[in-house]
Amino acid sequence: MGIxxxxxxxxxxxxxxxxxxxxANDFDVTVxxxxxxxxxxxxxxxxxxxxLDVRPVEFAPAGSVPLHGSYEDRPGAPDPVLASFDDEELExxxxxxxxxxxxxxxxxVDVLYLHHLTPLNEVAxxxxxxxxxxxxxxxxxxxxxxxIEAGAPAGWDHAEAWAGRLRRWAAGCARIVVNDxxxxxxxxxxxxxxxDRFDCVPNGFDPIFxxxxxxxxxxxxxxxxxxxxxxxxxxxxGSVSYDEDDLxxxxxxVLLAVGRFTEVKRLPLLIEAFARAEAKLDEPVALVLIGGHxxxxxxxxxxxxxxxxxxxxxxxxxxxxxxELPPFLRGGDLLVHASVREQFGQVLVEAMACGLPVIAVRRxxxxxxxxxxxxxxxxxxxxxxALTGAIVAAVDDVGDRRRRGERARExxxxxxxxSHIGQELAGIVRIAS
Numbered sequence: 001m002g003i004x005x006x007x008x009x010x011x012x013x014x015x016x017x018x019x020x021x022x023x024a025n026d027f028d029v030t031v032x033x034x035x036x037x038x039x040x041x042x043x044x045x046x047x048x049x050x051x052l053d054v055r056p057v058e059f060a061p062a063g064s065v066p067l068h069g070s071y072e073d074r075p076g077a078p079d080p081v082l083a084s085f086d087d088e089e090l091e092x093x094x095x096x097x098x099x100x101x102x103x104x105x106x107x108x109v110d111v112l113y114l115h116h117l118t119p120l121n122e123v124a125x126x127x128x129x130x131x132x133x134x135x136x137x138x139x140x141x142x143x144x145x146x147x148i149e150a151g152a153p154a155g156w157d158h159a160e161a162w163a164g165r166l167r168r169w170a171a172g173c174a175r176i177v178v179n180d181x182x183x184x185x186x187x188x189x190x191x192x193x194x195x196d197r198f199d200c201v202p203n204g205f206d207p208i209f210x211x212x213x214x215x216x217x218x219x220x221x222x223x224x225x226x227x228x229x230x231x232x233x234x235x236x237x238g239s240v241s242y243d244e245d246d247l248x249x250x251x252x253x254v255l256l257a258v259g260r261f262t263e264v265k266r267l268p269l270l271i272e273a274f275a276r277a278e279a280k281l282d283e284p285v286a287l288v289l290i291g292g293h294x295x296x297x298x299x300x301x302x303x304x305x306x307x308x309x310x311x312x313x314x315x316x317x318x319x320x321x322x323x324e325l326p327p328f329l330r331g332g333d334l335l336v337h338a339s340v341r342e343q344f345g346q347v348l349v350e351a352m353a354c355g356l357p358v359i360a361v362r363r364x365x366x367x368x369x370x371x372x373x374x375x376x377x378x379x380x381x382x383x384x385x386a387l388t389g390a391i392v393a394a395v396d397d398v399g400d401r402r403r404r405g406e407r408a409r410e411x412x413x414x415x416x417x418x419s420h421i422g423q424e425l426a427g428i429v430r431i432a433s
Contacts, residue, residue, distance in 0.1 A: 001015065001018070001019050001022075001029055001030065001031050001032065001112075001113040001114075001115070002031075002032045002033070002101065002104075002112065002113070002114045002115065002120045002124075003015045003031070003032070003033045003034065003114075003115040003116070003120075004034055004068050004097075004115075004116060004118035004119065004120050005033075005034050005068055005116070005118075006033070006034040006035050006036040006039075006043050006045065006059065006068070007033070007035075007042050007043060007044075007045060007048035007049075008042070008043060008293050009260060009293075010138070010203075010344075010346045010347070011115055011116065011138040011140075012033075012048060013206075013322050013346065014115070014136075014138070014203050014346065015031070015033070015115050016031075016048065016049055016052070017203075017204060017206065017418050018113070018136075018422070018425060019031050019049070019052050020051075020052070020418075020422075021418055021419070021421065021422025021423075021425065021426070022113075022422065022425065022426055022429065023052070024419075024422060025422055025423060025425075025426035026426075027426065027429065028053075029052065029053065030053045030054075030055060030104050030105075030109075031045075031049050031052050031053065031054045031055065032054075032055045032057065032100060032101060032104045032120075033045040033048075033049060033054060033055070033056060033057065034056075034057050034059060034065075034068055035056035035057060035058050035059065035062075035063075036058075036059055036062065037056070037058055037062040037063070038061055038062040041321060042321045042322070044056070045057075055100060055103065055104045057096075057097065057100045064096075065096040065097070065100075066092055066093065066096055067079050068093070068118075069081065069082035069084075069085055069093070070082060071116075071140040071141055071143060071144040072140065072143075072144075072262060072263075072298065073153060073155070073156070073298075074262075074296060074297070074298050077295075077296060081144070081155070081156060082144070082162055083144065083148065083152060083156035083157075083158055083159040083162045084155055084156060084157060084158065085158060085162070086157070086158050087158075087161070090119060090122070090165075093119040094119050094122050094123055094126070097119060097120055097123045098123050098126075098127060101120070101123050101124070101127060101128070102127060105128060105131075109128065109131055110131070110433045111131065111132050111133070111134060111429055111432055111433035112124050112128065112131050112132070112133045112134070113133075113134045113136065113429065114133055114134070114135055114136065114173075115136045115138065116136070116137070116138055116140070116141055117135065117137065117141045117165075117166045117169045117170055118169075121133070121135070121169035121172065121173075122165070122169065124172075125169070125172055132174040132432045132433055133172060133173045133174060133432075134173065134174060134175050134176075134177065134428065134429055134432050135169070135170060135173035135175070135176040135177070136176070136177045137170075137176055137177070137178050137183075137187050137191075137343070138343055138344075139179075139183070139341075139342065139343025139344065139364075139365075140343075141166055142186060142187060142190050142343065143264065143341060144162070144166075145163055145166060145190045145191075146190065146341075148160070148162070148163045149163075149190075166191065167191050167192055167193075170191040170193060171191075171193060173197070174432040175197065175198070175199055175428055175431070175432045176191075176193070176197055176198045176199070177198070177199050177201050177425070177428065178198055178199070178200055178201075178343070179200065179201065179202050179203060179343055179344035179365055180200055180202065180344070180365055180368045181200055181368075182364060182365075182367070182368065183200075183343050183344070183364065183365060184198045184200055186364075199428050201421060201424055201425055201428070202344065202349075202369075202415065202416055202421065203344050203346050203349065203416070203421070204349070204416045204417055204418035204420075204421045204422075205346075205349045205350045205353045205412060205416050205417070205418070206322075206350075206418070207418075208323065208326050209325075209326050209329065209350045209351075209353040209354050210326070210353060210354060211330065211354055211355040211409065212326070212330050212354075213330070214327050214330040214331050216250065216251075216254070216331050217247070217250075217251070219327055219328070219331045220247055220250045220288075220315075220331065221244070221247060223317050223318075223320075223328075224241070224242045224246075224247065224315055224317060225241065225242050225243065225244055225246075225247070228240060228241035228242065228317075228318065229317065229318025229319060229320070230289075230292075230315070230316030230317060230318045231292070231294055231295075231316070231318060232301070232303050233297070233301045233303065233304070236294070237294050237318050237319070238318075240303065240316045240318075242315065246315075248284065249284045249285065249286040249312075249313035250286045250288075250313075250315075251284060252283050252284025252285050252286065253283065253284070253285045253286070253333045253334070253395050254285075254286050254287075254288060254331065254332040254333050254334075255274065255285065255286065255287045255288070255332065255333070255334050255335075255336050255391065256287075256288050256290060256328065256329065256332035256334070256335050256336070256351070256356075257270055257287065257288070257289050257290070257291075257335070257336050257337065257338070258290045258291050258325065258328075258329075258335070258337075258347045258351075259291045259337075259339065259347060260291055260292060260293055260296065261291070261292040261293075261296060261297035261298065261301065261302065262297075262298050263298040263299045264339055264340055264341055264342070265338065265339045266338040266339060266340060266381075266382065267289065267302050267305065267338070268299065268300045268302070268304075268305035268308075269338055269382060269384055269387070270287075270336060270338040270387065271287070271302060271305040271306055271309055271311050271314055272305070272309045272311070272384050273338070273384045273387035273388040273391060274287045274311055274314065274336075274388075274391060275309040275310060275311035275312070276384070276385075276388040277388045277391040277392050277395070278311070278312060278313065280388075280392050281392060281395055281396070283395070284313075285313065285395055286313040286314075286315060287311075287313065287314045287315070287336070288314075288315045288317050288328075288332065289302055289314070289315065289316050289317065290317045290318075290320060290325070290328050291318075291319060291320075292316070292318065292319055293319050294318075294319055302314070302316060303316070325350065326354060329350065329351050329354040329356060330354055332356060333356070333401065334356060334357055334358070334359065334394050334395075334401065335347065335348065335351035335356050335357075335358045335359070336358075336359045336387075336391065337358060337359065337360045337361070337366060338360075338361060338387060339360075339361065339366070340361055340363060340364075340381040340382060341363065341364055342361070342363070342364045342365050342366055343364060343365055344364075344365035344369075345360065345364075345365040345366045345369055348360060348365075348366055348369050348370065349369060349412055349416045351408075352369075352375060352376075352408035352409060352411060352412040352416075353409060353412040353413070353416070354409070355405045355406065355408065355409045356405055356408065357375060357376045357377075357394065357401055357404035357405040357408050358370050358375065358376035358377075358408065359376060359377045359378075359379065359387070359390045359391065359394060360376065360377075360378060360379075361378070361379060361380070361381045362378040362379060362380055362381070363381050366378070371407075371411070373400075373404070374404065374407050374411075375404055375407045375408035375411055376404055376408060377390040377393065377394060
């Protein structure tokens with residue numbers, strides 16, 4: 001199993017869970033992963049994939065491999081958008097991964113399971129041409145393709161070449177896993193492949209995500225006052241912090257948003273909607289943003305959006321590891337996910353597993369996960385008025401909100417347990433091999 005990126009986003013969590021489940025279904029799994037040991041914590045593949053047979057590929061400066069590219073274009077980010085890489089840079093990436101893949105496959109390999117469409121696919125095609133590949137499209141590669149089709153932004157000088165590569169790598173896969181039927185149709189159209197080449201398998205949730213009691217005041221005091229991790233543009237984790245008196249709003253209803261500070265997450269729009277909703281509500285309400293990998297953001301930073309909108313009681317809790325998230329979810333009343341063009345929506349399932357109802361956008365994966373009015377609320381994308389209305393409705397009707405949360409938990413357990421999903425994936429891999 002290969003993943004080109006170091007652990008920092010949802011696809012890494014999916015990679016780890018699938019590796020565990022395939023292991024439980026009688027596969028011997030070796031994980032080849034990018035790694036940033038110099039950043040410590042979960043950015044180190046050895047730490048993140050502990051318990052698995054993991055082969056970290058250390059990016060510079062801790063190692064000699066050049067840092068991976070990105071499907072996203074974030075000014076000043078250390079990982080430039082892949083569409084800016086010329087043929088020579090692609091060859092540097094392929095060469096850097098050739099030996100690690102050969103070493104990981106040295107004992108013999110029956111099938112490769114490659115996450116995303118990346119230079120690892122090129123390495124596989126050149127070095128292991130007889131080994132079938134199961135590809136797993138997570139969605140960010142499709143966003144880059146959509147941007148290229150709409151007109152490549154400035155600096156994407158090799159966009160058309162990369163569009164061709166992604167399609168060629170996809171065509172080289174025996175099977176391609178996507179999360180739902182809508183994602184299948186989108187992927188098939190963008191990758192120019194027949195739909196029968198794809199399998200729909202949703203992502204699951206780790207059993208650590210479950211309802212439970214939590215001392216809310218202690219939780220928020222520890223993470224916002226005592227040991228803050230929020231950060232400003234150009235600032236270090238902890239450069240955004242709060243005083244004890246600032247926490248009063250967290251004694252009321254708490255809305256949560258979880259994820260990276262990327263443009264598709266629409267955090268500025270969410271902050272604007274929250275500011276409007278707060279003005280309509282009589283009871284205290286707070287919005288806590290959990291996430292934002294330090295130093296990474298696209299467009300307007302949440303701190304800038306807070307200043308622009310005059311929003312009160314919006315808190316930045318900073319980046320936390322996956323295993324740290326359950327207490328945060330238990331400390332909230334509602335997850336709000338304004339993201340557009342989301343292939344799946346892992347955090348929605350995890351929040352539902354903790355008993356939280358969800359407000360999400362009626363597009364892509366979230367529209368298949370959230371049932372309105374059963375388990376949450378669905379709004380049109382980029383509609384600040386509709387998002388405001390959904391927040392007000394959720395806050396005002398406590399009974400309805402709790403009922404939706406209970407049904408959300410029931411649906412998560414019924415449809416998104418990894419043990420069931422693992423058996424389905426094992427069947428796909430066996431057929432491919």
